[in-house]
Amino acid sequence: MAQPLVVKKDDDLDEEEYYSPFLGIEKGAVLQEARVFHDPQLDARRCCQVITKLLYLLNQGDTFTKVEATEVFFATTKLFQSKDAGLRRMVYLMIKELSPSADEVIIVTSSLMKDMNSKTDMYRANAIRVLCRIIDSTLLTQIERYLKQAIVDKNPVVASAALVSGIYLLQTSPEVVKRWSNEVQEAVQSRAALVQFHALALLHQIRQNDRLAVSKLVTSLTRGSVRSPLAQCLLIRYTSQVIRESSVSQGGDRPFFDFLESCLRNKAEMVILEAARAITELNGVTSRELTPAITVLQLFLSSSKPVLRFAAVRTLNKVASTHPLAVTNCNIDMESLISDQNRSIATLAITTLLKTGNESSVDRLMKQMTNFMSDIADEFKIVVVEAIRSLCLKFPLKYRSLMNFLSNILREEGGFEYKKAIVDSIIILIRDIPDAKESGLFHLCEFIEDCEFTYLSTQILHFLGNEGPKTADPSKYIRYIYNRVILENATVRASAVSTLAKFGALVDSLKPRIFVLLRRCLFDGDDEVRDRATLYLKLLGGEATVGDTEKDVNEFLFGSLDVPLVNLETSLRNYEPSDVPFDISSVPKETKSQPLTEKKSIGKKQTGPVSAVNGPVPTVDTSYERLLSSIPEFADFGKLFKSSAPVELTEAETEYSVNVVKHIYDGHVVLQYNCTNTIPEQLLEQVVVFVDASEAEEFSEVASKPLESLPFDSPGQTFVAFEKPEGVIATGKFSNILKFIVKEVDPSTGEAEDDGVEDEYQLEDLEIVSADYMLNVGVSNFRNAWESMDPESERVDEYGLGVRESLAEAVSAVISILGMQPCEGTDVVPSNSRSHTCLLSGVFIGNVKVLVRLSFGISAPKEVAMKLAVRSDDPEISDKIHEIVANG
Amino acid sequence: MADFSKESCPSVKNILLLDSEGKRVAVKYFSDDWSTNASKLAYEKSVFTKTLKTNARAEAEITLFDGYIVVYKFVHDLHFFVSAGDDENELILASVLNGFSDSVGLLLRGDVEKRTALENLDLILLCIDEIIDGGIILETDANTIAGKVATNAVDGSVPFSEQTISQALATAREHLARSLLK
Structure with a gap:
């Protein structure tokens, strides 16, 4: 590890005319040097240099072995004896970098706690930050008292250190940090700008799951006690979150809009930007609401600072996609940005203009754009391509110049995402503008002649198969397709074979020639290609069993697969070879993963609010089915019809967390209670849910399966089964009580006591409704x-x-x-x-x-x-x- | 539920200080986006090459790539970078960047170049530590940052605290003038 570093440094010797303090540095030697930490008479300056060297090595990507790290850590702890302030700071840094293990932490805890209570504020602030980074939750309770005091300390650096540490600790020990609410609330009122900022951030994170509390927080703070720009930015974010979650009363004024608008007149530019962006991203924003935000952004466009211009043009670009008219006022400023030195700004300006411009300006803009396409990053090229696509759909008459532009850039160098954006655009244009079809298909054919991306080649071949046969002269595409069979990899060859078959099926005059080509494919080296060729030959020759009529053949070739591929794959994996043929209709058709991926892409592309978050889609999960059929009591209930999404029966973060899944059968309902014990000091045994079905008359309890034991933090299930009349949509309300025997557990040994106490815990009611x-x-x-x-x-x-x-x-x-x-x-x-x-x-x-x-x-x-x-x-x-x- | 970064605290993904060849002087990552040293080096390389041709001397510049916003500034042979997620407020990042480069300027007494930076690497590392903690902005005011770092300067000569800020700025200006005349 150390060796290459030395070599590298030697290489640099000639280029670096000056002497670097780290020239020829070597890990082994530095670790030797670290012995000075053990000297009884510490030389602070020398120690500092050694720590710097160690940090330099880590910073350059060198790593210490476990033994080395432990050794350095122990040596470093000796340095707490020195009173030198500078050295102490380096010791703090070193401890953070080493991230010691739990048993090592104990050694420094007392030293750090001493520093936390020292008279020097700088020690206190840094000791807090270091300690909170390395301790675990049990130690945390010991220092909690000091942290609470530190939050309201009059020294802003100390307060900030405690608050920032709180934000960090909230992820690991939320229940502790939540107890600090009062102190944090007091810190929000601090005069120090950054304390206010850190306190607000922590307070919001503590309350973020409680909509009402967030709404109250925003209501009280928007009245004007927040002054720090960073805290203002936070408040704007929280406010737009509240606006997003509150339903807009139609026609009436939006709540808190006045606050956002007032922030547009703030002194700090970052606040103005944050507010303007928040307004433009409001759900269903009106042009009246947009106007003041657009006005401030327009002023930013002519700023001398590139960052400001970039921020403004990026925001306006987004607005232009939905409200082009609102942005037209900025067109003159935008035009001057086309020649901006910063290419990112220029690209965003030009695409904004494309969105807002009229038909006559298209040709001029296209000319300007060709010039700089070569020297911008792929991300921006994609932005341009997308802008052109929407422009083309807006002005179909201009398709010729736009299509030319697309085909030109398709020929240039570019990565996959970029090429895919271009191909997608051309395909969309072909679909929507009939006149563009012939030239578009031709450009695509040209492209696949020299295309390095298998995915794109197959996509184009598929599309060609659907569209090509319907053109005036289908025969001219055959050459391009057959070239693929000769030149490409197996995947592309296989899809080229399918495309040929589609031509053969639709164009009678080509059929004999297609037969010749397909027969040649029978000698292909790849199984899939040969299989496809054989299948299609039979199919087109009328010998296959797919169907008797030509309509059936076409349905087979062109019809889309109406089951999601993922589901098909799982079903095929589960299928065991037997006499019963695989039945495609047994494959579930719901698309479980679809909403997820969609949401992701929305979240990534547009930072705006994502409307209507889809609930989890309930589904017949095969894992449920397997689980239930493995329980003898439920084995004769027949086929599982539906399993609901889990319904929470407890508040978040209670002692025992329970949710229930409703499994519906024709004549039965099984309730699956998923229980988690969140108390480390307890072991639960004989866990069962007592269900009172008096408000659900059509149901009668037939079986119950208790859970033997429920240790800390390892979820377990208990089941209750009901009978119900078949064919009746029985509905009703069930009240639930969790009953169990609780045994104390010694946290240090993990052993439970022998004697337990019976106890029960009230859960929330559950309803079975018709939607189930x-x-x-x-x-x-x-x-x-x-x-x-x-x-x-x-x-x-x-x-x-x-x-x-x-x-x-x-x-x-x-x-x-x-x-x-x-x-x-x-x-x-x-x-x-x-x-x-x-x-x-x-x-x-x-x-x-x-x-x-x-x-x-x-x-x-x-x-x-x-x-x-x-x-x-x-x-x-x-x-x-x-x-x-x-x-x- | 869905934790959009928009709704949370502004956060910084990394702070980089590279030399004029793109080599590390000091870097600090606050995000898991780069888990290995190799991926960090790759990121630094692409940031460096993508920004190399631009002129980010007078004002901070900005670019967007790989889903990150990067604000950057060059002083002498040092390249300062601050990266964050692509929906972050650009001006907040710019304030972090300016806090970083200006405080380094103060700490190095205007002598902002690779050699001095390496000689005072302890100050640079402390400086980064005072600006960002775990991705959260601690401080952006250059004078405050430099003040916090320099009260502990081990440098035996003139302690920084005894030098007023205006003096420090004067030295910085003087140095700048000298380097221009070269």
């Missing part, structure tokens, strides 16, 4: 699915929902009553709209497919009316859905 009998399974094309259902099964009725807060609130209420999956994003209601149609799909118990079409309307006094149309496989179920809504 509905699986929220989506359909990819609602209209097709709707039309394929029997119109006879349709039941329509109208309902008055009374006065509602907003249309969106009414829509989400009905969705949650039904427990169905919203399709095609129709669960999102655009703000200010007076009517809305929502499409839902699901599978009702007994495997009955149900589709629902909801039409909402809202009148001026917020009176909401709803028309509900249901189609299902079974007309009786359609009636039941109406019953559910009528009773809900």
Whole structure:
């Protein structure tokens, strides 16, 4: 490890004309030098130099072995004997860098605690920061008293040190830090700017799970006691969080908007920026609300500081995507930024102009853009490509110059993400602008002739297979496709074979020639390629068993797979070879992971608020199924229909945390209680949940499976099973009491005492509702699915929902009553709209497919009316859905 | 639930001080985004090369790459960088950067170059320690930072505390003038 360092330094010798104090430094030698720490007469200056050398080594990426680190640590602890202030500071740094283990920490604790109570503020502040970084929660309780005092210390450095340490400790020992609320609250009122900032940050983190408390905090602080710019920025963030979570009363003034607006007149630029950005990111912001924010940002555009210009143009760029008109006022300032020295600013300016500009300026902007595309980073190129795509959709007549631009940059160097953005854009343009099809396909063909990315090649080949046969002269694409079969890797070859087959299926005149090409593929070196070629040859020749008619063949070739690939993969993995063929219809169709990835990408790309966070999608989890069927008591309940998402029955951070999963069978319901014991000093035994079903008349308890023992922090399950009449949507309320025998545990030995005490713990009530009998399974094309259902099964009725807060609130209420999956994003209601149609799909118990079409309307006094149309496989179920809504 | 960084405290992911060849003088990482030394070195290399051609001498410059915002400033043969997540308030980062570079200027008494920085590496490391703790901003005012670090200066000559800030600035200015005349 040390050897290369020396060599490297020697190499540098010629280039570095001056002498570096660390020239030729070597770990072994420095560790030797560290022996001076043991001298009875400490030379502070010399020790300081050695520590600096050690820190230098660590900073350069050198590492110490466990033994070396321990040795250095023990040597360093000796230095507490020295009274030299500078040396003490270096000792602090060294201890933090070494991050000692628990048994080592004990050695320095007393020295650090002494420093924490010293008269020198600088010692106190630093000792607090070091100690809090290295101690564990048991030691923490010993110093808690001092930390609480330090928070309200009159020296701001000491107070800040304690508060910042609190923020850090909150992650590891939340229950301790939460006890400091009063002191932290006092510190928020401090005169020292940074103390205020750190106190506010800590106070918010302590309360962040309590919406009401955060809302109160914001309400009291926005009245003006916060002066430090950093604290102001925090307050703005918290305020916009509160605004986001509170429902906007339509038409009326937004709460706290005045506060945000007043921050635009703050002295500190960072506060102005934070406020302007917060306003632009408000949900459904109006142009009246935007105007003051845009005005201050416009002033920033002509600042002499690049950071300020960048911040302003970046924000305006984002606004331009949703409110282009609001930004047009800044166009002149933007134009001057195109030639900005900072390329990032120039790119953002030009893409903003693309979003706000009119048709006549397109050509001019494109010319300017070609010049600097070569010297900006890929991230920015993607921004440009996306801007061009939306521009093209806005001005379809300009497609020719825009398509040319895209094809030019497609030919240049670039990474995968960038190329993918271009290819995606071209594909979207081909789809939406019929005139652009021929040239677009041609550009794509050119691209795959020399494309290094397998993913893109296959994507383009697939697209070509769908679009190519429908063009005027399909034969001209064959050459490009067949070239892939000759030149590329197996994955690309296989997809080229599929594409050829699609041409063969749709274009009769090409069929004989396609046959020739496919036959050649039978000699390919790769299994998949040969398999595909064989399959398609049979298929096109009419010999395969897929179907008799040409329609079936096309359906097979072009139809999309209607099950998510992830689910298909798990099902195939679980399938055991037997006489029963694999049944694709048994694959669950809900997309479990989809909302997650979507959310992630939204979170990453736009920093704005993410509306309507989807709840966890309940699903028939195979792990549940396996778990339940392994319990003999439940084995004869039949096939598990649905498992709900866990419902919390305790408040967060109580002694025992319990949540419940409802498993629904045709004639039974199993409640699975997941229990966690959060008290280290206790062992629970014979844990069982006593369920009172007196308010759920149709249910009768048939079995209960207690949990033998529940040690600290290792979750366990106990089950209670109920019988219910089959085919009835039985609903009801259950009250739950957790009963158990508690035994004390000696924390040092981990052994439990022999005698236990019976105890019980009240849990929250649980309800089984009609939505529990509905699986929220989506359909990819609602209209097709709707039309394929029997119109006879349709039941329509109208309902008055009374006065509602907003249309969106009414829509989400009905969705949650039904427990169905919203399709095609129709669960999102655009703000200010007076009517809305929502499409839902699901599978009702007994495997009955149900589709629902909801039409909402809202009148001026917020009176909401709803028309509900249901189609299902079974007309009786359609009636039941109406019953559910009528009773809900 | 969803913990958007927007709603939390402003945080810094790393502070870098590199020389004119992109080599480390002093660096400090506060984020798990870079778990190995190799990934840290790779990040430093790409930050350095991407910013090399820009002129960040008079005013702090800024760029966006790999999902990070980087504000930076060059003084003599030293390159100062502060990185954070891409939704961070740019001006807060700029204030951290200015606090860093100005306090180093004060501590090195205007002699901001690699040689002096290495000779006073202890001061530089303490300086970083006083600016950010675990990603959270501790202090951004250059005078305060330098004051906190220098009260402990082991340097035997003139203790920094005895030199007033205006004197320090005067020395700094003088040095700057000299280096311009060279």
